[in-house]
Amino acid sequence: MSSAAPRWKTALTKGLEKSKMAVFQLATVDPNGSPHVRSCINREFIAPQNFPSLPLLVSTTDTRTPKVTQILSQTRVETVFWVEGTMEQYRISGFASVIPAPSHALYHHFESSRGPAFAALKDEGFDWEAKRREVFDYLGGHMRATWCRPIPGSEPESGHVDAKAWPESVCKLGEARTDQEKEHVDTAIERFALLVIDPEEVDYVELGVIPNQRTTFRRTEDGWVEKAVVP
C-alpha cells in the first residue's frame, strides 16, 4: 500500500476548505430495494497512522433512524460531495458502518466491520468509543439535544409536535449538574452513533476546468489505481 493519502482525498479536503460545512449526500437502499438519500456532514477523515492511504469518512447519526436499518441490511452505500466553489463532484462508494455505544444492541454489527482500514486501526489500538465520545462533545448543545427527541421522522403520539417538551440543549459528557441534565446526556450518548464510510471507489469530476476532467480511483491491495475517463 502507498503510504500517501490518495489524491482524491487531498483534492476533496482542499475543495471543502472554503465551505462552511462539509455536506455530502448519502445514498442507501432499504430492504424493499428502494433507494434513499439525505444530507450528512463529514466531521473528519480518520486514517490509520501507518496507512494514510486508507481514509475513512466520519459522520454522525441516531441509532433510531431508518438509515441505520438500511445500512444494516445493505452495507454498500454511495456518497456524493458537490463542491459549488470549484464545481467539482466526488462520488465515493464503499461500505458503511454504524458505531453505537458498546452497550447498544447494534454494537455487534460494528464488531464485524471488515476492510483494511478498520483492520489497520485495530492493530494500532484505535479507540472507537473514545472517538465517539470526542465527536459527541465537539457538537453543539442544540445538536446534542436532537438525540433526546422522539424517533426522528415519527408522528408524535399526541398527534402534534410539541418541541417545548424536549430539551433545547444537552451538555457535554461529564458536565451535567442536575439530575435532569444527567438524564439527558445519558439518553443522548446512548442513541448517538458514528456513521463511518470506508471508500472503495471514487469518481471525481472537475467541471470548473475546460476541458472538463474526470478521474476514477479504485482501491486495490497495491494502493489506489487512478484512471482518466471520459467526463
Add this chain to the structure above:
Amino acid sequence: MSSAAPRWKTALTKGLEKSKMAVFQLATVDPNGSPHVRSCINREFIAPQNFPSLPLLVSTTDTRTPKVTQILSQTRVETVFWVEGTMEQYRISGFASVIPAPSHALYHHFESSRGPAFAALKDEGFDWEAKRREVFDYLGGHMRATWCRPIPGSEPESGHVDAKAWPESVCKLGEARTDQEKEHVDTAIERFALLVIDPEEVDYVELGVIPNQRTTFRRTEDGWVEKAVVP
C-alpha cells in the same frame, strides 16, 4: 385533487431562488441492489395546467449513462435538495422516467410511464418531444457538446482522454451550417434525454428555524396529505 401547487413545491421554489443552480442529488439502485447517487440540475417543474398539484421535476441526461440503466431496472428513486441559504432539506421520493428521442430504442419504456401527472399531461395534449427539444436548445453550447463525447465514465479506446478530438460546442437545433455542425447536433439530440421525476412523498426539514421543523407530504387521490413529524 386540490387545484393548488403543493406547499413543499412553493417552499422549494422560493428556497432555490437565491441559488445559482437548482442542484439536487439523485439516488438510484443498480441491478445488483447497490445504491448510486450523483448531482443533477432541476431545469424546471412541469405540471398539468388543470392539476398544478402534480408537479414533475425535469432534469436532463445522456441515454448512455449508467443511471439510465439503473432507472429502467428500478424506477423508484429518491432525490434530495439541500438549500444552504435557508438550511432546508427536501427529500423527494417517487418514480423516474427517461424521455429520449421518439426514434430511440428506449422510447417505449417512457410510453409506459404511469402516474396521474403523466396521464393528465397526455389528456391535455402535452408534447414531450417539443419540450425535450426546447430544453436542449436552452442549454449552453458547451453543455450540448457533452452528448458528442464517448460514453461518459468510459475509458477511451486509445488509453488516454483526448478532449481535443471532441467538439467544444454544439449549436442549437436548426442552427447548424456546416455538415460537421449538423452531424454534431444530430448526434447530440439523439443521445439527449429528459429525466423526469414524479414525486410521491416529500420529507421537508427546516433547520434554519428554532425549534427545527419537519413535515412529510404524501400524495393521495385526494391531494397531498401533510403531517408535522419529529425533526
